[in-house]
């Protein structure tokens with residue numbers, strides 16, 4: 322089987338070379354691996370014992386349908402959950418559903434006046450519709466779907482949020498008919514191809530095979546060069562996931578591994594699924610209703626400024642929460658029976674809101690929760706609480722800007738239809754994921770999800786989500802950096818790229834649309850290069866009543882900038898601290914599935930088999946040997962099914 326894996330990973334040849342060059346390095350560090358690290362891995366292996374965090378991982382559907390027994394002593398316990406975003410609400414739901422904690426014992430402390438955090442979707446009567454983001458989702462968000470199978474839908478009586486989502490995406494599957502444009506609205510004809518050179522593929526394979534510890538504090542620029550950066554693969558990748566060249570090579574690798582089963586679906590987004598409305602309405606509101614029905618206590622306008630610990634003999638106990646309620650300082654005293662969950666860091670912290678006539682700058686409205694300060698105050702107390710400064714100290718590298726453009730009449734619609742080949746007002750999939758303007762200086766991408774994106778939206782209006790990866794360079798029509806542009810100017814730049822005649826642009830931007838820009842200084846903070854310990858473990862070693870949640874807490878193998886990550890950390894935190902005796906679904910194991918490795922390696926090379934790759938000298942002979950060895954076996958069948966062995970290769 323080892324032989325097959327090597328060939329599959331197409332990793333043929335390329336893989337072997339990398340493995341050899343890394344071997345020596347590996348030998349040096351292998352001995353240093355601690356027992357605890359081995360113990361805290363995200364795989365079903367070792368499931369018969371809980372790991373050092375009090376949890377174990379599982380897969381398959383045996384445990385998926387199991388209901389855990391009530392944890393001992395839960396009636397005497399309570400929970401304080403800092404933040405009211407997806408992670409916190411998920412933690413509260415797991416406490417209620419799996420921990421069977423009475424809802425009245427659960428307190429959610431949120432700095433803002435609304436729940437949902439990054440998952441927003443609001444109609445602001447002064448500005449217009451606002452969505453800072455839209456969530457691309459997939460079927461292997463294991464913890465998230467485990468949660469939403471239990472949350473009643475607000476739309477369909479008797480159905481869960483998962484049922485609603487599942488039915489919707491069956492009837493109206495997502496795929497894109499134009500992934501990228503050039504020359505102002507022309508199809509860029511990326512045509513589902515990655516256009517990676519052999520060297521580019523080798524660089525990706527090399528990264529794929531590199532161990533986490535060898536990527537600490539490295540950037541993507543350290544591991545890729547123009548062979549990757551000039552390819553359509555990189556265009557798809559960075560616009561879809563918002564990676565910049567200076568971001569973490571480790572995170573890039575984790576993404577590649579985590580979503581290896583979606584490589585084929587990358588170019589046309591057939592891998593993605595979307596909710597019916599914006600995620601505030603489709604995900605957050607049903608959770609909030611579920612929790613309110615259970616009697617959970619929501620406390621808005623409550624900014625937590627510190628959690629104080631008693632740390633002795635390796636045991637860490639949270640003893641008090643310092644907070645400001647409507648600006649007034651308060652303290653909540655804790656015992657070991659009070660569990661504390663903190664969402665440390667937020668990608669939408671400090672969002673600056675502009676409007677149609679104002680850029681999100683200067684005296685624009687800024688919404689802050691104090692999340693970095695809180696994490697800094699906690700981190701000062703023990704090294705196990707992480708290093709927030711690694712993520713929040715360089716906003717030049719972590720910002721980008723999005724904008725919600727709402728069309729006001731039908732004048733812009735034909736330009737949209739011309740590109741995405743669908744009527745945006747049908748209520749069904751429209752662009753099927755982002756359309757990237759390949760030659761845009763801002764590297765602008767835009768998307769139109771099913772309309773109305775807002776339940777109460779006027780059916781004639783269309784909400785478009787736009788974002789630019791580079792906010793500090795002048796645009797192509799508007800000669801200003803995006804971050805200095807008003808909503809109207811951003812609409813102008815977008816209209817330019819979708820092919821509206823230049824003379825009509827100012828009029829349409831003024832009267833046929835309204836746009837609300839949102840600058841997010843920390844939107845990719847979690848992609849900053851990092852090393853072990855920068856993100857604290859979900860349950861830091863020694864903590865008896867404290868856990869971190871969300872995108873800046875460490876859990877193995879999963880990838881940040883996803884809703885799944887927030888829900889996963891919530892499940893691990895609750896199960897670990899409360900002693901819920903049920904497996905946490907492991908991160909989907911496609912990276913260990915030889916079929917996915919075969920498929921992705923052929924797709925990555927636009928249909929070329931690893932066996933067609935020219936290898937250095939004598940290594941080519943390996944191919945003949947391999948073909949001979951697999952002939953007439955199950956392996957031949959598998960290799961044929963995934964186009965590694967093609968017609969005529971085996972005489």
Ligand SMILES: Cc1cc2nc3c(=O)[nH]c(=O)nc-3n(C[C@H](O)[C@H](O)[C@H](O)COP(=O)(O)OP(=O)(O)OC[C@H]3O[C@@H](n4cnc5c(N)ncnc54)[C@H](O)[C@@H]3O)c2cc1C
Pocket residue numbers: 403404405406407408409430431432433436437438439440453454455456457458623624625626664666667668669690691692693695723844870871872882883884885887
């Ligand atoms: C533009 C954008 C695009 C995205 N695209 C995708 C996507 O395609 N797919 C996907 O799966 N995910 C996507 N995400 C990511 C996903 O939405 C987030 O990762 C997730 O919602 C984060 O939830 P959270 O609860 O962990 O953190 P947050 O939503 O950041 O919530 C943190 C909450 O804690 C509160 N808080 C913080 N500090 C304090 C304090 N000191 N006291 C009290 N309250 C405090 C904040 O006000 C906030 O409500 C996207 C996000 C954005 C912004």
